[in-house]
Amino acid sequence: MSFLHADYRKCLDASEQVSWALSSVVPPDSRLDFSKPFMPEAMFLAHGLDSLTSDEKLKLNQIFGRAYGYLFYFVEAYIVAATMEHARAELYGDEHALRALLRFTEEEVKHQQLFLKFGDLFERDFGSAVGLTDSPQEVASYILSKSPMAVLLVTLHLEIITQAHYVDAIKGHTGLDPLFVSLFKHHWLEEAQHAKLDVLELEKLRMGAATEQIETAIKEYVEILDAFGGLLARQAALDVTSLEAAMGKAFPEETRTQIEHAQTRSYYRAFLWYGLTNSLFQEYLAERFPSLLAQCGELAARFGQGRL
Numbered sequence: 262m263s264f265l266h267a268d269y270r271k272c273l274d275a276s277e278q279v280s281w282a283l284s285s286v287v288p289p290d291s292r293l294d295f296s297k298p299f300m301p302e303a304m305f306l307a308h309g310l311d312s313l314t315s316d317e318k319l320k321l322n323q324i325f326g327r328a329y330g331y332l333f334y335f336v337e338a339y340i341v342a343a344t345m346e347h348a349r350a351e352l353y354g355d356e357h358a359l360r361a362l363l364r365f366t367e368e369e370v371k372h373q374q375l376f377l378k379f380g381d382l383f384e385r386d387f388g389s390a391v392g393l394t395d396s397p398q399e400v401a402s403y404i405l406s407k408s409p410m411a412v413l414l415v416t417l418h419l420e421i422i423t424q425a426h427y428v429d430a431i432k433g434h435t436g437l438d439p440l441f442v443s444l445f446k447h448h449w450l451e452e453a454q455h456a457k458l459d460v461l462e463l464e465k466l467r468m469g470a471a472t473e474q475i476e477t478a479i480k481e482y483v484e485i486l487d488a489f490g491g492l493l494a495r496q497a498a499l500d501v502t503s504l505e506a507a508m509g510k511a512f513p514e515e516t517r518t519q520i521e522h523a524q525t526r527s528y529y530r531a532f533l534w535y536g537l538t539n540s541l542f543q544e545y546l547a548e549r550f551p552s553l554l555a556q557c558g559e560l561a562a563r564f565g566q567g568r569l
C-alpha cells in the first residue's frame with residue numbers, strides 16, 4: 262500500500278495482522294542486558310567523544326536509550342488525545358475509519374504501557390537514577406492548543422521517524438540489547454499504519470482549508486518543533502547529571518559541556534532533523550504542503566547542528 266494513497270480499510274486489516282500483546286513482548290521475567298549498548302552508534306553522537314572512557318560511553322548510551330523510550334511515551338500522551346478526537350468525528354460515519362482510528366488510539370496507549378514497562382525494568386537494574394523531563398500533560402496541552410492540522414503534521418513527522426529509526430539504524434544491529442531492539446521492532450510494526458492514517462486525516466483537514474489556515478498550520482508546526490527542541494535540550498542537560506550519578510564522579514566543566522552538546526545533537530538529529538530530511542516526509546510535503554517543504558532545508562540545518 263502506497264504511503265500517499267492509503268485507505269482506512271487496508272490500515273485496519275494491517276493493524277489486525279500485526280497486532281501484539283504487551284505480555285508477549287515484555288514477559289514477566291524480562292531483563293535488559295546492561296553489558297550491551299541500547300542505541301545504535303549512528304544515533305549516539307557522544308560515542309566519538311575522546312573525553313569519555315568506553316564504560317562511560319556505554320552508560321551514557323543506556324541513559325540515552327532510557328530517555329529515548331520515555332520521549333515516545335511522552336509524545337504519545339498528546340497523540341492519544343488528538344486521535345480520540347479524530348475517532349469521535351467518525352462516530353456514525355465510516356465504520357472502517359472509526360475502527361482504524363480507535364485501534365490507532367488503543368495501540369498508542371499500549372505503546373505508552375510498553376515504554377512504562379521498559380522504564381520499570383531499566384530502573385530496577387541500572388543501579389542509579391536517570392533524570393527525565395517532566396510534565397507530559399503540560400507539553401500535550403501546549404501542542405493541542407495549536408490547530409489540528411499543525412498537530413497532525415507533527416504527528417506524521419514523529420510516526421515517520423519512529424519507523425525510519427528502526428529500519429535505518431536499529432534493525433539487524435546485532436550488538437544492541439535484544440529486548441530494546443524487540444520493543445522498537447514491535448513499536449514500528451504498528452506505527453507503519455499510524456503514519457498512513459495521519460495522511461488520511463490530514464487530507465480531510467487540508468482539503469477544506471483556506472490558504473491562510475494552511476500557512477498558520479505550517480507556522481505552528483515549526484513552533485511545536487522549536488518547543489520540542491527546548492524540551493530535548495533540557496533532557497540532554499539531565500543526561501550529564503545522570504551519567505555522573507551512574508559513574509559516581511563529577512566531570513570537569515569542559516567535559517560536561519561536551520557531553521551536553523553531543524546529547525543535544527543526538528536528540529535533535531533523532532527527533533527533529535531525521536523527520537525534516539526523511540524522503541517519505543519530503544515526498545508527502547512536496548505533494549501536499551510545498552511551502553513547508555521549502556523551509557525544511559533551513560530547519561534541518563539548524564537542528565542538525567544542535568541549535569534552536
Ligand SMILES: [Fe+2]
Pocket residue numbers: 337368369372448452
Ligand atoms: Fe506509538
Ligand SMILES: [Fe+2]
Pocket residue numbers: 340369420451452455
Ligand atoms: Fe503512532
